Amino acid sequence: MEESKIFVVILVLSTVLIGLGIYLFMLDRRIKKMENEIKSNKD
Amino acid sequence: MNSFFKNNWWKLLGLTLILYSIVAGFLIEVPKLQGNIGESIRNLFFHVVMWFAMMVMFGNSLVRSLRYLSTFDIKHDLVAYESVNIGLLFGMLGIVTGMEWANFTWGTPWTNDPQLNGAAVTILAYFAYLVLRRSIDEDNKRARIAAVYNVFAFVMLIVFIGILPKMASGSLHPGAGGSSSTVSSLDPTMRLVFYPAIAGWIIIGYWLINLKVRMANIRQMLDNPEQS
Helix, strand or coil, rough: CCHHHHHHHHHHHHHHHHHHHHHHHHHHHHHHHHHHHHHHHCC | CHHHHHHHHHHHHHHHHHHHHHHHHHHHHCCCCCCCCCHHHHHHHCCCCHHHHHHHHHHHHHHHHHHHHHHCCHEEEEEEHHHHHHHHHHHHHHHHHHHHHHHHHHHCCCCCCCHHHHHHHHHHHHHHHHHHHHCCCCCHHHHHHHHHHHHHHHHHHHHHHHHHHCCCCCCCCCCCCCCCCCCCCCCCHHHHHHHHHHHHHHHHHHHHHHHHHHHHHHHHHCCEEEEE
């Protein structure tokens, strides 16, 4: 059994994780925008 | 933007720790254990870590519930609630990945085992927390009753996950009765991946709680524009 195949698994899982990370950061930014909007509406 | 890094470094740290656990989790040498477990012992870094992260989330929820009971600041109740949500997320992932691993290794997704049943009962107890909350309309009443229930739920967690399994005579799942627990007998090389992975997932758990709390606050402000 070729051991180099494991690198594909590492790559796939890393992609999934990085994808999740990007999604979380996007969510974070969207929420921050809403928070800023509300804060500026209060003035 | 330096302020981005100043405020968000810990989120990147969490992601990096998990990324490290994925890469190192597959590259390090793992000990040859008895039975047919083979390379799948690497699931320790992905399945077992879920349980530890879950317990920290529920612990955080307990702390927040206690802080609510001593200050009656509704903010603590919101964090306690979202902590349970994220704890349940990790717990369900733990259950599902456990069933997948069990089916692969033992030929069945579930056994009549104190550790498995204990974990399932604990998760049910926290789902009941959600049901309890939903049954009460008034904010402060809901917060108070949920906080008290949270204390009992955590006690149940300690009993069903920490105490009863150790009293069992023996089981397929490591940690019960006679067999040594996963953690105390963990191979030193694996420890180098295991602990950072747990830290990473705990950080991501806190990030998820943070996001959910902020969303709830925004929703609250949008629903009640006259309140500041």
